[in-house]
Structure formats: structure tokens, C-alpha cells
Amino acid sequence: MKRIPVAGLLVTAMACALAQQKFGADGIAEYRKMLEDGNPSDLFEARGEELWKKKRGPKNASLEQCDLGKGPGVVKGAFVELPRYFADTKKVQDLESRLLTCMETLQGFDAAEIAKTPFGVGEQVSIEGLVAYVSAESRGSRFNLPQAHADEQKMYELGKRAFFYRAGPYDFSCASCHGEAGKRIRMQELPKLTSDPGDGVGFAAWPAYRLSSGEMWGMQRRLNDCYRQQRFPFPGYGSDVTIALGVYMGVNAKGAQSIAPAIKR
Amino acid sequence: MADPMRIRAQAADGKATVRVLMSHEMETGQRKDAAGNTIPAWHIQQVSARWNGATVMNAQWGPAVAKNPYLQFAVKGAKAGDKISITWLDNRGDNRTDEAVVS
Amino acid sequence: MRHPRLRRALFGLFAVLTACATPVTPSPDYDALMAEMMRASFREQGIAKMDRLMQDASNAECSKSEGGPLSDARSEAIQTANYKSVKMPADGKFIGDWREGERLAQNGRGMTWTDPSTATTANGGGCYNCHELSKAEISFGNIGPSLFNYGKLHGVANPEAPESLPIVDYTWRKIYNSKAFNACSGMPRFGHAGLLSEAQLKHLMALLLDPNSPVNK
């Protein structure tokens, strides 16, 4: 056992490190493995379940009668069939836009107001919990979006066009990053989203806890930040382009097992 | 009030492994807001664990512990049915105690 | 059937007949629906204005082809137009400081709605997002090819020397407007789109071509 002055510590460490370290993808895989146990999304799931069952809003009602597509109150299995067409709103809706409908009709919240609220503020925080809870109730299930309704088919076609739509100062489209398999930005793998990228990858890995911000991101927030980095203008919360992309990616991911809520860089 | 913790405690090989997730911002005091003002430090400073009511561990944390903190440790001799409770206190005077039964 | 014209005519007739025989379900006009969806879904935010949704020929045609190649004629036309847009450096000098170039290559910021300004000084080149450059940086993307030893592999001993001019000229144009050589290139047009200034482009040139740059070590 030897005593080392502080200044010497760095040098020895560097020498050892150079000899032993796993660089690149192996190192990242090791890092991710260490974080698998203890995903803070658990905290959001618990908060979401409480919000789902709690009487809230101007009508002092819970969300327990919310119809997520499998009938009022059915949460299990609903997430892996979204986005889908809803007869009451005559619209194809994703999880977040459907939650807004329920928050408005059942609880009396102003859906348009929540859609305008910045992420991470006010009722948007409630939605972070709710998407974690609802998606967790389909954990392990396989994506199977309905495509029987003409509007669902239409949204798929439009989503495909949106996916390949190149514009902005960088000439980027979704396909710039997600059109080919095996690609990375820096060390970040980019799932190919034009076909099924596999279980728990791409569409099947959102919502997710973001380590960078310590927040739960649903698909709406994921797409919003994609468009930010695509250098596009701002997509409205629950806007048709976001729903259409959800349908396109979700239908392409048919059969993929959902691991949501996942944990992401 | 702060959200509940998620505590899992599993007995095996004569000990119980305890895994805890806490809901907390763990603001460092090093960051600035959009207006350029320093966001004050706000973090858990003390964490303690009790096994069937008796304190078995005391920890102190700085703001370098990550947001929504995770903690794992093991209680020697704890078995299924025992109670593990965790308490945290932060520098704003907020605190939270939650309990789990060892499985 | 040997006569293509006749075949087309018959096929057209067949299509009309089937259309008349079955109840009419008009296929949606996706071009119109798409245009309306994009217009209605986005709004301007900060420096990201709605005109960013407009497409030039490269973007419009490469979107339509969904990642597939364009016809040779269209590729040629788009590349020619983009080639012509390239402005060479006013003072005839191409090589800046590779250290500045490395900083730009590391910096992936700029032009998002959270960035305060569209000025070139606010932008990075983001090169490492897609390319390997120096060996010291292990966090690099692979959407673009590796550029490690770019100058060395092209035999550039002195980027200022006349014999280096062909590769220097090509590299400048490629960074300035990548669509000059590939109509559907995935790389931003750093000069053409006003993302980087002439001086910044020179720094990136130095990063790639200066023998002292870590890229060529």
C-alpha cells in the first residue's frame, strides 16, 4: 500500500485507464446496463396512476372513464393501438391528444390551453405522469395500430410524406437521421423508422425518462425536439403532422414489443 | 409536498437489497435561468434508513447527486416481512418518509 | 403486346371502365392535403420562421423520391444549379486555422428555435455529429463518411501549393454546397444556406487539409 500525493492521482489513473478502458459502443452499452435497474420512470408511473384516479379539474372528476380506444376505463393494451381513429372527436388521436380530450370532457380542463402550455409547466407536468402510467399498462405488449378506418390510412400516407419532407436551413427531414439502419449521431444510435426497428427500439421505446433533463418525454415532446433539431418551425402540440408521424411510425412498428416508459440519454 | 419514493427491498443470501428512487430536483446552485440569474441550490442533504424502526444508515449528500436520486444498499440479516423505511431531508426544509416491506 | 402506345391506350380505357363500374371513391389528393397539413401544423417560433417549410428543387424532388435516386437528368440539373451557386473566397485563400475548425466541428449548435440569432457567429459546423475527424474525439457519428486523414489520403502535403488546388477546390465547393455533387446529399449547404461565414469555412478547410491538423495525424 503506497501513499500518493493528490497531484499524482490523475497520472496513475490515466495510465490505468488507457490500458483498460472500453471505448465506443461497448462502453456506452455498459453505461446503459448500469442504469437499467432503477429507471426513474417508476416515479412518473406512480404519479400518473394517482392523477388518473384522482378527482381533479373544474368538474372534479377522475379520468377513470376515459376511452383510450378500447372502451371507457380500459387502460391495459390501449397504448400499443395508438394513434387511432375516435368516432366521438372524428379524429385520429395519439395518446397525448386523446388525454387532452378526456381532460376536457371529463374533468373540464381547457384542452387548447394545455396544448399551448410549454413542456414541463402546469398541466403538461400532469401529462408527463399520465403518459408514463398509460404506456406502462401496455409494457411488453406488441404494437398493433388499427388501419381499417379511411382516416387512419390517410394519416399513414401523410405521415410518410411528412417523414421524407426535407426543408429548412439544414435540408433535413426525419429520414435524414432515421432512414437507414446502423447510423449514429455522435454515439447515439438512430433507429430506422421506415420499417419495424425491433422490440423496444424507436417508436416502441417512447415515452421515456430523459436523463439529460430528468423529465418524462411522451411522443409529442420527442417529435417537438426532433423538429427543433431539424431546424424547422414549431409543430403545434397534437397537431396533425405529429399525429400523422405517430401513425406512420406506429404502423411500421407493428409487432414490436413496447418497453415504455423507457430510459434514454 | 414531494412525491412518494419507490422502494424495493428483496431478501436473498441473508441480506435485503434495498433500491430507492426519490423524486427530487437536486438543483446544483451552479445553473443560471434564462434571465441569467443563478438558480439556487435545492437538494437532498440527508438520507437515513430504518430497519424495523432502528436506524441502520445515515447519509449526507451534496448537489452532485443526480436528479431523481437512486440509492442502493444492503441490510444484513433483514428477511422477508421486515420493514425498511427511508427518510430524506432537503435544504428547503422539505422531507419525506416512505416504507417498504422486504419481499 | 408489342406496341407500347396501344398498350397505354388500352390500359387507359380499362382504367376508365373500372372506374365507371365500381362506386367512385376518389383517392385523396395527398399533395393538397400534405400542403395544408404542414401549413396548419407549424407556427413560427423565435428565429425559426414559417418560410423554412418552403422547398427548393433539391428538397422538393428528394422528398418525393423518399430516399431513392432521382433521374439522371434531374440529378444533373439540380447539381449544376447548386454548383453555380458556390462563391469562392474573395481573396483566393482557402485555408484558415485548424484549431478554430476543430471548435466548429465540435459545435453542433445553431439555427434552432432556441438559438437567439441566425448570425453565422452563433453557428457551429456540427461535423462530429455525422463524421469521424480526429482520433482524439471518440464520440462521432457515421451518417457521413469518415474524414480521418482526409488531407493525407488525398496526398495534400501543402494545401497552399498549386498541385493541391483540385482537391482544395472540390472540398471548398462540397462544404459550401454539398448538392453541387450529389443532388440529394444529406449534408447541409453550409455556405449556400448562410450557415457559416467565409472565414469559418476556411477554418473547416484547414481542419481537413492542413497537415498539422489532428485530422491528418
Added chain:
Amino acid sequence: MQTRREILSGSASVAAMLAATGLLPRLAHAQNVPGYKASAFESKSIADAMAALGVAMPSESTDIRVTAPDIAENGAVVPVGAATSLAGVKSILILVEKNPNVLAAMFDVSDAVEADFSTRVKMGQSSNVFAVALMGDGRSLFAQKDVKVTLGGCGG
């Protein structure tokens, strides 16, 4: 009719008044938990942290284990573990050499818990991570590991 903003500013002034008279039940500003070793947690170097805790500079020991990834994909969350199987441990510390404040966490060990703790820390940059065991006999021992923090994503 009162607008929401007026109500808010009204309640803010009420809060200010209560605060001024010391009637607020809980202080809005930060206040250390009693017994908190603030000077140790504010230390800028390992030597300062050890001095603040009143312990000797640690010696390297193979009996101490530090677990951390070689590469952290995100410096905001870096899993770190510190452990020893030596008997007579008083405390286990986790330190990050290049953080603005080096000491991240300190665990006081009792006979009922193993001297083996895992948590997650923030790292501003690539750095050595140290696990230090403070022993009952006054010795302090360390193990270290270099963790590289990568830049990820688009950097935007």
C-alpha cells in the same frame, strides 16, 4: 373582477408580508439540515474535503472497490458504486475530482448494513471518481476510476 395575475401578485405580497413578520411556516430560502457537513461538501479539492472532515489524506488500496462506467453517455447521470469488505468501516465517500465541489455523497455505515453503496452522480466533465473508506482506526483508503463523459446527441 380580479384577474389571475392580480390574485397572484396579491398573494405574493401577502407572502412577503408574512415572511417579513416571520410568520411563514417554512423558510423559502435554503437552510442546511442540522449536522450537515457543509464545509466538506463545499470543498474544491480532495485535500480540502479531507481536511474539512478532519481525516488523513487517503492511501490507495485494493480492498476498496469503485464501480463506474468507462464512458458516461450523459454526465447528468453517472452510476457510481463504492464498497469494501474490510471490517471496521465508519464511512464511505464518493468524490468526483473535477466537479466544482468534489464531495458528492457520504454514507455512515452501521453494523447492520454492508459497506456497499450505489448511487448516481452528475459529472461536469471527464474526471476521476474516487471511493474513499474512512476506517474506525483512523486510516482512510481509496480506489479510483477514470470516467469519460461523452458529448451526445446533436449538441443542439
